[in-house]
Amino acid sequence: MTNALAYKKDFAFNAICPYYTMFPLEYPMRIMRKHRANSPVVVDPFCGRGTTIYAARRLGLTSFGFDTSPIAAAIAQAKLASAGLDEIVELGRALLAKKPKHVPNSAFFNRAFSKKTLTQICSLREGLLAEERPSHASALLRASALGCLHGPLITGEIPSYFSNQMPRTFSSKPAYSVKFWKERDLYPPDVNIIDVIKKKLARITDLESYPFGRLSNVKCSDARSSDSYRNIRSASLIITSPPYYGMRTYVQDQWLRMWFLGGSEDVDYEVDEQICHSSHQGFILDLARVWKNLAKRSENGAHLYVRFGTLPSAKSDAKELLLGSLEEAERWDLISVRNADTAHAGKRQADQMGQDSAPSEEFDFHAVLS
Structure with missing residues (x-):
């Protein structure tokens, strides 16, 4: 198709x-x-x-x-949001400026993400969860982060996903994932998550179109x-x-x-x-x-x-x-x-x-x- x-x-x-x-x-x-x-x-x-x-x-x-x-x-709520790329990126950077209160320390999380990337993910997660009501910018930031959270390892200056090798449409289970990575000697990319999100959002031509709802x-x-x-x-x-x-x-x-x-x-x-x-x-x-x-x-x-x-x-x-x-x-x-x-x-x-x-x-x- x-x-x-x-x-x-x-x-x-x-x-x-x-x-x-x-x-x-x-x-x-x-x-x-x-x-x-x-x-x-x-x-x-x-x-x-x-x-x-x-x-x-x-x-x-x-x-x-x-x-x-x-x-x-x-994800669906983001389809009713309208915001500029700069506004979304600015919000993301503001949320990353605050140190997270908790970072998971399991075998899965330690092998799924680099230490720097996982810390950033947790800062973004906690910042978005602290919102009383989502804004248009945060709705788009949340959906794009969900889309970049896991996926295949793709070579390039800026990866498309935050994680070690994973499917992009569903989350493989922790024990299976860790075994898979160890057997293949796979490690996660050390990425700045705002760069990855910005790469994804830059492809969208109608972020600021009128949402009709x-x-x-x-x-x-x-x-x-x-x-x-x-x-x-x-x-x-x-x-x-x-x-x-x-x-x-x-x-x-x-x-x-x-x-x-x-x-x-x-x-x-x-x-x-x-x-x-x-x-x-x-x-x-x-x-x-x-x-x-x-x-x-x-x-x-x-x-x-x-x-x-x-x-x-x-x-x-x-x-x-x-x-x-x-x-x-x-x-x-x-x-x-x-x-x-x-x-x-x-x-x-x-x-x-x-x-x-x-x-x-x-x-x-x-x-x-x-």
């Missing part, structure tokens, strides 16, 4: 932080262009890294998004809860991709970014505030709660577009699950179901994680509120 928007510099903002379950930017852009003349209010109740939010920004539309993952919410339009919240929709009055276009049945490790697979946002230095395997994955019926009922909440906050005739599939390892039928949830929600009339190609298309999860297993089949569902 060499012609995909993901590879074009004009859309580098959407890749401010790699996130391994995003759908391709082409999907929401195509739908929004179709409805753009009506100036729709766009909502994504499973916003992930904010691809729908960014597409709305590019097309001059107001959007709202929710996600239960703090990492996803932080407040930072508070994106929340770390549960789409099954009616409270998440409090600020939405008349949604008219919903574009989303719920977690596939059996996918329960979003936070665990992002544990290092979770630490940067205030989480534990160790992997937390507790699974909270996620859609039910213990049974097909429980999953259907939880999805239906989301569609019901959206119906209450949407105008008649609102359009719902859902990209949904199955994991190769999960014994489930994507059509059965999604159609069952719409039937349970009652007010959404199905218009069409189309094959959306495979999960390899558009830099999807299986491709980014380097898996050899067959990708999942995905479908695009379209429904209208009656």
Whole structure:
């Protein structure tokens, strides 16, 4: 997909932080262009890294998004921020000027980052965590730091990531990482993190474009809860991709970014505030709660577009699950179901994680509120 928007510099903002379950930017852009003349209010109740939010920004539309993952919410919120590169860099340098109160001293952290780099990361982390309310500059600084926190070792004057050799889309677990580095005699780069962040942000051409929405339009919240929709009055276009049945490790697979946002230095395997994955019926009922909440906050005739599939390892039928949830929600009339190609298309999860297993089949569902 060499012609995909993901590879074009004009859309580098959407890749401010790699996130391994995003759908391709082409999907929401195509739908929004179709409805753009009506100036729709766009909502994504499973916003992930904010691809729908960014597409709305590019097309001059107001959007709202929710996600239960703090990492996803932080990245998506940055898609509603506007600030100059100099302002962001100045904030970062101010936060680095203060010595951190705590620096992790585990085998993982000591081999993942150089001593100087880890100290800087901790200063930035503590400074951002101390904020009572994020500014546009801090939202962009936070998202770019998350994007640079770990990734492959790339030769060059200024590295692209802070860490020793790691995947860029998910965080490898501590014991595995340390063993991997020791076996290959790999050491982290000694970098100034502001230089790395500045390198990433300098590629983004629309940092200061008008964002068409407040930072508070994106929340770390549960789409099954009616409270998440409090600020939405008349949604008219919903574009989303719920977690596939059996996918329960979003936070665990992002544990290092979770630490940067205030989480534990160790992997937390507790699974909270996620859609039910213990049974097909429980999953259907939880999805239906989301569609019901959206119906209450949407105008008649609102359009719902859902990209949904199955994991190769999960014994489930994507059509059965999604159609069952719409039937349970009652007010959404199905218009069409189309094959959306495979999960390899558009830099999807299986491709980014380097898996050899067959990708999942995905479908695009379209429904209208009656």
